[in-house]
Amino acid sequence: MRLSKDLGEISAAQYEARRKSQRANTWITVRRLMGYSSAYILMTAIALVFMIPLLWMFSTSLKTRADIFAWPPSWLPDVPMWENYVAAFTSYPLARFMLNSTILVVLNTIGELVSVPLIAYGFARLRFPFKKVLFLLMLSTMMIPGQIKLIPLYSMYSRLGLIDTYVPLFLPSFFGNPFFIFLMVQYIRTIPRDLDEAARIDGAGTWTILYRIILPLCKPALTVMIVFTFLWVWNDFLQPLIYLNDFNSYPISVGLAFFQGRYSVEWNMFMAATLVSILPVLVLYFFAQKHLIGGISALGLKG
């Protein structure tokens, strides 16, 4: 009897508590929703501020020459001048520069594909004396700033008569980039060794295992590698500036910088050319951003 009364009392108290907590829950939900929407509003505002430069560049690229110097400036051109883009291609050798950059990207990618998987496979799978020491040595070379090597390499290439050729700009890729080797080694280590062993029992040699079994499984790591190679080669400025003198062989980065100052009054056409130059990077970025951001998190790299 007493027990049941107690129970009754407890359930009444529980009921009261539950009602209170429900009210509190509604309040929390409201607050959370407000928090979320303010977060979205804040994010959208920041995103807009970050995108204004690019949007302004786009708007400028569609204006007439009179429009770009008008005061007060108009946010959008009355009639979009798509002709500016045609003009950009005819007044600057934009297509030529972009083709040159593409050639450099392709050569570097071939180099990385030849060297990186081979080296990484050796470090990740094969057993041989001094492997750990050599691996640490390779990792430690990542700390050396590239600029330190410029003068001796420049003198070496100039003695070999390779200045004004693309050789200095792609040759190193055939000897493996430590960042990519490291990335690949990490990736190959996640592939079960049973696969290697099974193939070996079936009579496959080391190189068959690498190229027939391991490499096809490395597609995600290879994608990261190719995306980064593209970005780095497309955006590289100092090296082509030093090694190339012939205007017609300039990649897009040096080519654009070359035109700055010469035609700086025609900002509408110039902004059109600049936008065209970053378009391949943007397209690649949108398609490969998952791989890219994965690579950044894995290596602590920036673009």
Place this chain on the structure above:
Amino acid sequence: MLATWRNMNPLARREAAEGYISLLPWAIGFLVFTVMPVGASIVLGFTRWNIVEPPVWIGLDNYVRMFTADPMFWQALKVTGLFVLISLPLKLVLGLGLALLLNLKLPGMNFFRTVFYIPAVISGVAVSLMWMWLLQPDTGVVNTILYYMGIEGPGWFWDRNWALPSVALMSIWKVGGSAIIYLAGLQNIPAHLYEAAEIDGASRWRRFWRITLPLLTPTLFFQLVIELIDSFKIFTEAFVITQGGPLRSTYFYLLYFYETAFQNFNMGYASALAIVLMVIILSATVFVNYTSKRWVYYEAE
């Protein structure tokens, strides 16, 4: 090594041989593209050399001149240091703020992450040209917006007092690059710590100061040093926009190196400049590696 080799069975020996073959490209590259140039730079730093005639050994003269009689060297260091002072605190606060926002597990955050990272993938040349146009003193969009707000905009890249802050502003636009790294750091903080703190009734603010920030210190510290190293590698912006001016107010270290080496062909002195750059960068890297061992938080596995 020979002893190990003799003790191996034929199969292991074969595997080892294949291992060395696989490393061959790297080994050649290591010798030709790392050991040789770095060694040559160290030696050339003690010479006077104009690349046409053979180098002349002058001992420590380059370094003595650099530290005692070269105002340009000090100017380059000053510009780089000032740049770090202006941009680093802002980038740290903004990058962390952005990362915290992106870390709210809300739908659509991937979209914002994509947007904020765009500036980091665009080439330095394109970004430089774009900002040159945006920061035009009379017709630029930034000064127009400032004008509507009742502020008279400065001369930006064309004003000796504003040129360096303008380069800093450009680098802050790329803050999404650091935000992604902070985000990775935030996502490594184990969720159970927050859950425990929430049960104990810790406020959001308290959780940030007592859990997030302490556990993020290694990432923050790492990023600080990386940004420091990156400021010593600034070249494109200064070369394309200002050529180091006005009045050398944006004369970054690498620009000085480039002019010394590839415009004046003072290769010996430039090598010495490169060696100083390497010493600065390597000590920063070693410092970060050393301290990270004491700072990095490892969750028990």
